[in-house]
Every structure is written in structure tokens, then in C-alpha cells.
Amino acid sequence: MSDIAAPKLLRAPASQRAFAGTPWRRAVILAGFALIWELYARWLDNPLLLPTMGATLSALWSAILSGELPDRTLTSLRVLTTGYAIGVAVAAILTTLAALSRWGNEALGLLTSMFNPLPAIALLPVALLWFGVGTPSLIFVIVHSVLWPVALACHGGFLAVPPTLRMAGRNLGLSGGRFVVEILVPAAFPQILSGLRIGWAFAWRTLIAAELVFGVSARSGGLGWFIYTSRAQLETASVFAGLLTVILIGLVVEGVIFRTLTRITVQRWGQEQA
């Protein structure tokens, strides 16, 4: 067959390229929110209810300088990533079994419909009975909060893989774990990625909530404990500084890690529009 010529591409003019991305729009929206906060807090003039953004930032700064906030954040992140990793690993095992056998499929369907609606925090009393007060209990509830949404998303993604693509894989003689890892996982990656995102958000919520509940008696508490003690001492600016830290970490994880992962995978593969 004769060669098909590659298409010729022209470079877009600089004026178009400068505003092509979304970051500048986000920056404008963020600046708008900051301005509203600052103005409203000044007008309200009640630092106990709503500190100004300036006061919050200075509380944040001093908490960082004193080393307390980085310390608390690291403690939380360590627990969080451990729980997240275990949750994702267990979800991977369960969905692989579900993809390979009917019994596994039914079992996963039943388990997710039983446990996905169950709030992780409701398991905390059980966790405290089983593991006592401390990190293992936190990890237990985080695993629960990550496992089911991630498994549900992976499973849904596997089911949505086009039959032609499955047949193309089986045509090469692929089966079992290799078929799952080399065909189903990349084919279902858009759904898996959104499951990982949801799982991450659930893990954060669960961790902070759990720390607020029993951080009191833990030897070294995390960010939730920092927020809790600040509230007890009526340092509202520090409460807001703690919340801001949670938000900032969320933004970084979403904007850097997940965004990069999306760009180099599903967007590059044409499974999702940029």
C-alpha cells in the first residue's frame, strides 16, 4: 500500500497560545473568593466567628514557623497514605477476582452495595473496640472509606470496556491476571482514575473527622486534632489555618498529582478530552 502522508501542522500565534490553558481562569476565581472573604470578615468584625484572611494567613504562618502545623500535617499524611495504599490494593485484588469469576463478581457487587453507603465514621466505635485508640483504628476506617468507592469505580470501568477490545485481547491468547492488567486496567483507566480521586477525597474527610472524634487521647494528633485544640482554645484564626491547610493539600494533590496523571494517560490516549 502506498504511504499516507503525515499532516502538516502550523504553530498557533503567540496571542492565542498565551490564554490557551485554564490556570489563569482559576487564579482569577481564587482571587475573587479571597477578596469576598476579606471584605466580609472586615465588615462582620468578629474574629471569634470569622477571622479575616490576613489574620488566618498570619496564624498559618506562625503555626508553620513553630513547627506544630508541619508536624501535625505529616502525621495526618502518613496515616492517610498508608490507609489509602492499603485500600487501593485491596480494591485491586477484589476487582481482579470479580473480573475473572462470576462468584467474585457477585461477591463484590454484594459487598459494595452493603458497605459503600456505610459512613466510615460509623465504624469508628468498632475500630476502637478492635484496635484501641491510635493509628491502626484510623487506618482501618480510612481503608473502609477508600476501598468501596475505588472498587465500585474499577468494577464499573471493567464492565464498560468495549467487547471488541476484550476480544482483541483474548485473540492474542491473553487470559487471567495478564488480561486484567494489560487490557482491562488501561481500558478502564478513566473510571479508575476518577475512583482514585473520589477515594482520596473520602480518605481525607474520614481522617479529619476521626481525628476530631478521638484525637483527644492520641499521643500525637494530626491536623484534625490541631483544629480541635485550636477551637477549644478559641483561636478561630488557627482553626481556619488548619482548614486552609486541608484545602491546600487537596488542591495540590488534585492540581498536580491527579491532573498530571490525567494528562499523561487518558488525555494522551484520547479516552478523555483535555
Place this chain on the structure above:
Amino acid sequence: MNVAPRLAGLVGDAVSPPLLALDHVSISYPTRDGILTAVEDVSFTLSAGERLVLLGPSGCGKSTLLRTVGGFLKPSAGEIRLHGKRIVAPGPDRMTVFQEFDQLLPWRTVLGNVRYALERGKSLPRGQAEEVARHWLTRVGLKNFVDAFPHTLSGGMKQRVAIARAFALEPALLLMDEPFAALDALTRRQMQDELLKLCEETGSTALFVTHGIDEAIRVGTRIIALTPHPGRLAASFDVLPESRVRGTAQFAELERQIQQSVFADPEAEYV
């Protein structure tokens, strides 16, 4: 690269078993309203070097039959043998080119798709697989697109990749499931001609499914017509090389014969 025709297939050998044999094959599967028989009591054989076309209107079970030969479905009665051995599962000795464009792995480049198939289907080491993949992509005219991802290609180019992938694995039998049905008329015509050339150059054996009489005459050496609901053999036609040239009287005559003998309504359009 050795691209000589596989001579063994061209010598008609009455003693050895045929390359492919379908022995009273029926295929039925359960639906919501009961058991549906898609194909009933179909028998035929295919010798090496032949290109057999299964021709019939939608719903005659021709794709179901092809998928069963591919090992993706199991016959409910009868058996299918390749080289005398019963087909029980899909395998790279029967490479299928599907109609749907999503048969390519979207996360691999054009080259990656063909190379991966060679690594898994033929257990070639990476370097050798890449060399073979490049050779076949050049033969289908995609030399300039080896690093492109499938979603950036046109439908015709995606089918070219799928064809390159199938040929690269040098299967005993090529299975073509209406590979050009979703293409525009001009591209389809060009692809038929190019596929014919590749098949003749390699001496490949193929089972080709289509609902176009024109396409059947163009690509096949033999045509088997199926009747619908359930699919049964209706008639068989040999295609002589001179009938294969579009616009000739022989081409038109064969087209008329097939239309008359197969389809009850001679006015019906089967394009």
C-alpha cells in the same frame, strides 16, 4: 523479510485434513424471550490459500459464525476444526479484524499496538517485534504514523493498523468481520483492493464476512451465501480471477447470479 507465499497451502492436497472444517455447526444462545438459533447445521471446509466469503443480509448469523471460528463463542452442536484440531478458545493462529474501530488499544501507539501483539501472540522479543511491526506498518502505508495514538487516526487508517496487526502475526487463518463496513464508499473500495493485494502476495487463507455482493466478489475466491433466521447455507459460488475485475461483464454476471439465487426479492438492495 520473507514474504513468499506459503506454498503448502497452494498445493491442493486431498489426503491431509483441510485447514478449516465446520462439521454440522449450530449456534444458539439464550435471550430474554427464549433460545435463539443464530446458525443451523452449517458445514463447509476451507483449504489453505482460499479466501472464503460468508455473504448474507443482517441477522443471518454470519458474524456469529465467524466469532465461533475465532473461539469467542462455542457452537451448541457440531464442531469446528483447525488443522484437524477442535477449536476451543481464541488464539493468535486465528487473527480477527473487527468492524469496530475500538479494536486497537487506545493507550498504545500505532507501532505499540502491532509490537505488543507480536510480543504476546508470537512471544517475540521486543526488538524483533518492533522490526516486524515496522515492516507491516510500512506495507499498509502507515510509515509516517507509527508514533501516533489511534484516536488521532481516521477510520480507514485504524483499520489499516488492525490489518497490519493481523498479518504481522502470520496466522493460519485470517478472520475478517465486515472490516470495511463502517468506512465511506471510496475508502472501502481502496481498502478492498489493498487487502486483496496483501492476501495474494502472502498467500493468506481468509474467512471474510460481508453483506456486500460487490465486496464478496472483489475479495473472495469462493462465496457462500447464507439465508437469515436462522443462518443456513443457501448457495456456493466460485469466483474466477477474471470475474474479480470491477466493471467487466463477468463481474456483473456473477453479481446478478448471486443476487437472483440468494435473495428472494431481486429488487432488494444489498450493498
